[in-house]
Structure formats: C-alpha cells, structure tokens
Amino acid sequence: MTKQALYSAVASNQQSKQKGPLARAFHRTFTMGALKPHAKTLLPYFNKPGGKFVEIGARDGINGSLTPYLEKALGWKGLLIEPWPHLFHRCRKNRKSSVSLNVAASEKLLRDSYIEIVGLPPSASVRKTLLQEAKERLEGKPIQVPLPNQVKRKQVNYVSTNSICGILERSNFDSNFELLVFNLTGYEDRVLEGMNFDRYKPTFLLFRTFSTNVNLPGLPHCYQKIVSSQHDGRTTLHLFRYADFGDN
Numbered sequence: 001m002t003k004q005a006l007y008s009a010v011a012s013n014q015q016s017k018q019k020g021p022l023a024r025a026f027h028r029t030f031t032m033g034a035l036k037p038h039a040k041t042l043l044p045y046f047n048k049p050g051g052k053f054v055e056i057g058a059r060d061g062i063n064g065s066l067t068p069y070l071e072k073a074l075g076w077k078g079l080l081i082e083p084w085p086h087l088f089h090r091c092r093k094n095r096k097s098s099v100s101l102n103v104a105a106s107e108k109l110l111r112d113s114y115i116e117i118v119g120l121p122p123s124a125s126v127r128k129t130l131l132q133e134a135k136e137r138l139e140g141k142p143i144q145v146p147l148p149n150q151v152k153r154k155q156v157n158y159v160s161t162n163s164i165c166g167i168l169e170r171s172n173f174d175s176n177f178e179l180l181v182f183n184l185t186g187y188e189d190r191v192l193e194g195m196n197f198d199r200y201k202p203t204f205l206l207f208r209t210f211s212t213n214v215n216l217p218g219l220p221h222c223y224q225k226i227v228s229s230q231h232d233g234r235t236t237l238h239l240f241r242y243a244d245f246g247d248n
Helices: 003-018 021-027 033-038 068-072 085-094 126-138 164-171 188-192
Strands: 052-056 077-081 099-101 104-106 113-118 156-163 179-182 204-209 223-230 236-242
Touching: 033 068, 033 223, 052 164, 068 077, 077 164, 085 099, 099 164, 104 126, 104 188, 113 126, 126 156, 126 188, 156 164, 179 188
Parallel strands: 052 077, 052 179, 077 099, 104 156, 179 204
Antiparallel strands: 113 156, 204 236, 223 236
C-alpha cells in the first residue's frame, strides 16, 4: 500500500469514527448521493448523526432528493413533501424511516386547496400549474371542486396544496428541526410566503436554484448565506444559517 493510500484509509477510518455508531454502520455501504459534490462545501455544516429535516420537493426519495444520506447514513428523521403522486408512492417505499406526504407546498393564496395537473413531467409542471392557479384566483376564477365519483380524464392528477406552515402544523412534525430544504428550482420565493419563522426556526435553510445568485426578499434577515455550491451543471445549492441576533 502506498503512503497516499494509507493516509486516505486512516483519514476515512477517523472520519467514520467521528460520526457515531449509526453512521459507521453505513459508512462503507451507502454513498452520499446528491450531496457527494458538496462533501467539502455544504455537508460539513450538518454532517452529524441524529438530526431532523424537512425536504420540499423530495422526488422519489432517492433520485433528485438531497436528504437520503442524512436519513440512511446519519440516522436523521425527516418529513418528505412531494406533490407528484407517482413519485410520492416511490418516495414512501424508498424512505421508510421518514414521513412522506403527497401535497404541493404553495403560497398562502392556495392554502388548503388543490390544483389539477393534466399530463406528467416533463410536459406538465407543478410549479407552472401553481403559478397559473394563483393568477386565476387573483383574477376571480371560482374553485371548481371535483364531483363525487367523477371519472378523471386521462392523466389528470388532483394534487392537494398547502402552505409550508400548514403542512408542518398538520403533520405534527417536531418544530425544532435543523434543516429545511427547498428543492424547488424556481418556486422557493412563493413557498417562503407560507412559512412562519416566528414558530419555526430551523438552523439551516438549503435552496436549490437555477441561478448562481439567490434573491429571496421574503427571507428574514436573521438568516445569512454562508456558502453556495454548484450542483449539477444547471443548478446551485445555497446554504443559509440562522444567526441568533434577531431580525434587522
């Protein structure tokens, strides 16, 4: 074994020991998944066992999700929010240690409501449907509730919508969670409208955006950006941390 390989093995063993017994059990068998490109930039801030997270836009719980490593390797408990029914069912199977909810996190205007999505991705988009529905509500379009036993048109999904605060309240999830993930790429500013930062103060907020710079006017000043990290060639992850000096 070369010196470089020996040093690498020793460092890996030391890192595994620092993570605790639960993390060591998965150290050799589970990869970091979507967090692998951020092992030196983002992960050090919350790379510890036994935390709690909420991920908005969890996909199937593995592909595209930013939290499987936290759950499977570090023993975190989580709340996974996914609007697409077909992805939600996969998510529930893939992430059995977390709670999965089939609901779309929305702005306040669409709290306790629903949207009708015709088609499936990539031709259909939850984000575009939410924006269109909010626009029509503001223009005075009435809500047309589906009739009981009404036969759905082909490839139509009726997806419940609620503000993130409403989702957290109904789920009875622990209000003292460490990480809130906005895996939304383009709708995070609207979802922030539905968050109550007086009641919920997660230590970290993680945003995935198409822009290398993030502009979130609805975010309290007590959250300060500490690092950004290129994700997949198209998107960037931005990590904010709560600073206990109050809102400016």
